[in-house]
Amino acid sequence: MPLRCIQVVDSDPTVALVTQRGLQMLLNGAVEVAVSASPEDAWLRCAQGSVDLLIIDPNPHNGAAKTLLTLLQSYRPSIPVIALTAYDSPRLQTQMRTLGVQYYLAKPVELQELERIVRAALGLEPLRDGESGFRPDHDRMALIGLKTATNS
Amino acid sequence: MLEKDATSDLQIRIAELEAKIIAAHSREHALKSRIDELESQIAPHQPPSPASADARLNALLSICAASLLTHEVEAIVSLVVHESRDLFACSSGILLFLAESDPQRLILRASSNALVPELIIDPGQGIVGRAFLAPRAMLMIGPTLEAAIKELQPAQIQTLQDVLDAWPPSSAIVAPLRVNTQRLGALALYSGNSPQRYHPRDLPFIQALADLTAIAIDEVRQRERAAALQHALAQTRSLHAEAQARLNAAQAQLLQSAKLAAVGELAASVAHEINNPLYAARNSLYLVEQELPPEAPQRTFLSIAQNELGRIARIITRMHDFYRPTRAELEPINMNDLLDETVELVQTHMRHSHVVVDTELTPDLPLLIAHADQLRQVFLNLMLNACDAMPSGGTLYINTTYIPGKNDHPPSIAIRVSDTGVGIADEHQAHLFEPFYTTKPQGTGLGLAISAHIVTQHAGHISVESAVGEGTTFTVTLPVNSDG
Numbered sequence: 001m002p003l004r005c006i007q008v009v010d011s012d013p014t015v016a017l018v019t020q021r022g023l024q025m026l027l028n029g030a031v032e033v034a035v036s037a038s039p040e041d042a043w044l045r046c047a048q049g050s051v052d053l054l055i056i057d058p059n060p061h062n063g064a065a066k067t068l069l070t071l072l073q074s075y076r077p078s079i080p081v082i083a084l085t086a087y088d089s090p091r092l093q094t095q096m097r098t099l100g101v102q103y104y105l106a107k108p109v110e111l112q113e114l115e116r117i118v119r120a121a122l123g124l125e126p127l128r129d130g131e132s133g134f135r136p137d138h139d140r141m142a143l144i145g146l147k148t149a150t151n152s
Numbered sequence: 153m154l155e156k157d158a159t160s161d162l163q164i165r166i167a168e169l170e171a172k173i174i175a176a177h178s179r180e181h182a183l184k185s186r187i188d189e190l191e192s193q194i195a196p197h198q199p200p201s202p203a204s205a206d207a208r209l210n211a212l213l214s215i216c217a218a219s220l221l222t223h224e225v226e227a228i229v230s231l232v233v234h235e236s237r238d239l240f241a242c243s244s245g246i247l248l249f250l251a252e253s254d255p256q257r258l259i260l261r262a263s264s265n266a267l268v269p270e271l272i273i274d275p276g277q278g279i280v281g282r283a284f285l286a287p288r289a290m291l292m293i294g295p296t297l298e299a300a301i302k303e304l305q306p307a308q309i310q311t312l313q314d315v316l317d318a319w320p321p322s323s324a325i326v327a328p329l330r331v332n333t334q335r336l337g338a339l340a341l342y343s344g345n346s347p348q349r350y351h352p353r354d355l356p357f358i359q360a361l362a363d364l365t366a367i368a369i370d371e372v373r374q375r376e377r378a379a380a381l382q383h384a385l386a387q388t389r390s391l392h393a394e395a396q397a398r399l400n401a402a403q404a405q406l407l408q409s410a411k412l413a414a415v416g417e418l419a420a421s422v423a424h425e426i427n428n429p430l431y432a433a434r435n436s437l438y439l440v441e442q443e444l445p446p447e448a449p450q451r452t453f454l455s456i457a458q459n460e461l462g463r464i465a466r467i468i469t470r471m472h473d474f475y476r477p478t479r480a481e482l483e484p485i486n487m488n489d490l491l492d493e494t495v496e497l498v499q500t501h502m503r504h505s506h507v508v509v510d511t512e513l514t515p516d517l518p519l520l521i522a523h524a525d526q527l528r529q530v531f532l533n534l535m536l537n538a539c540d541a542m543p544s545g546g547t548l549y550i551n552t553t554y555i556p557g558k559n560d561h562p563p564s565i566a567i568r569v570s571d572t573g574v575g576i577a578d579e580h581q582a583h584l585f586e587p588f589y590t591t592k593p594q595g596t597g598l599g600l601a602i603s604a605h606i607v608t609q610h611a612g613h614i615s616v617e618s619a620v621g622e623g624t625t626f627t628v629t630l631p632v633n634s635d636g
Binding site: 012014015017018019021022025086087088089090091093094095098106107108109110111112 | 424425427428429430431432434435436438439442461465468561562608609610611612631
């Protein structure tokens, strides 16, 4: 199986490093994870066709991420996108859906959970029946038993 | 012989004297007849006798007394026709009509023979209709009286014949019932067929009687109106107290929510900022754990660190949730209904502040999935702010518009809350939605901050446009497909 390329975009270099190393380890060398500090760099790689999955922290206070997602939606719609955000909010979820983002995770998500979503996004392993790719913070808390299903 | 002559002379003398007595009786009778005739001729030109004047004064006094005692119009009008009947024995009947408005017409309310059949006369029609429009009392005789009678319809004449002792009248004396410029009705006295008629000298008394009647009726009506107004005032006060209590409760809730929201805002802000380092720390430990052999002694403390970081994550999530409605609190809401309810809440407050509320709500808006209480809080806050911005009164405009989806934007509903108040200076506009920023001496600076946060939590947007001296418009846009 060819090496799959994952592009991580996060303005926090520590977070980006943990995501990069964690995915490389958990996916056991089946992926190559590149890190960009800015959406502009990431777009260049995406435009060159060398990205199979984009993981982006869509900082709501910065419009660059939105621009990148708009470009992807228009010119590279086949590249799946995971939004990995520290600023989870209903508004951001709606915005991400509107921009064609298929997967949404709220930090501090565990790496194993991120790995499952990455596998699904790359087509390596499907999600469980009825499971959504959108995992806002309160859904995640429901998953780990801190909320009842109706309350989530 | 001498005795016989003397007797004869005496008899003749007696006969002459008897003849003279008869003649004197005859003259006396003729003179009495002449005196009666002359008296009857001068009677109309004489002032009323002291007895008649007393009776008239008594009639006026009794009506005065009745007006003080009675609270019923029916009692007053009955008394008036009764007293008039006693004072004008020559009358074939006395009728009193009161006016009704919309349409204006005169309705028989009392008659001297106690019968009060339905009889309706138009203003200006017939004897009573003319009296109603007349400025003062008037005597109707001859051609004027005949012309007035001709204006009546057969059914009306038939009813008059039923309530009067004689028809047609030989004269009528009538007076309008008026208080200032307000016409209340008319009083009409009809003479019978006899040659005895009313006289112009009766006019001042009839007018006085009519004026007194009008004042008495007006007094009763004023009393009734005052009682009704008192009742309405009591009801309004009760409603006002109720509305004020609701508004106070809502404002207290608003303040409490604002305080909680301020804490929540801080918590959410901290939570967001912590999420990144927490993600990095927690998962770094996980990666370290993967590198360690199963029996490594460091695993114990590594596990403790991971668990504690997990605990921090849960605390952070709770802090975040403190400021966010749970899904269970979301429900389909009709934005127009929610705005109507909120306007009702502030209606009394607006009225007292001389603020007119003008709503223009687009019908058939799609439902929003939202937290009704929180959105109500947003619009209550905007409406109260608008009211505060109009210290001398003004107009509060509220309208809703449906905005179809376009490109990246889902369909949404825009709610505009505008005032004609003092406006907001440019330097303040940029800070309006910041917590603790206020231009009011007693403001907390939390109302708009929390409103903006609630709107944002509903995936919506809030903006402001304002010009000093012209007014301010807040626009809240909420996506229709928001799932919160």
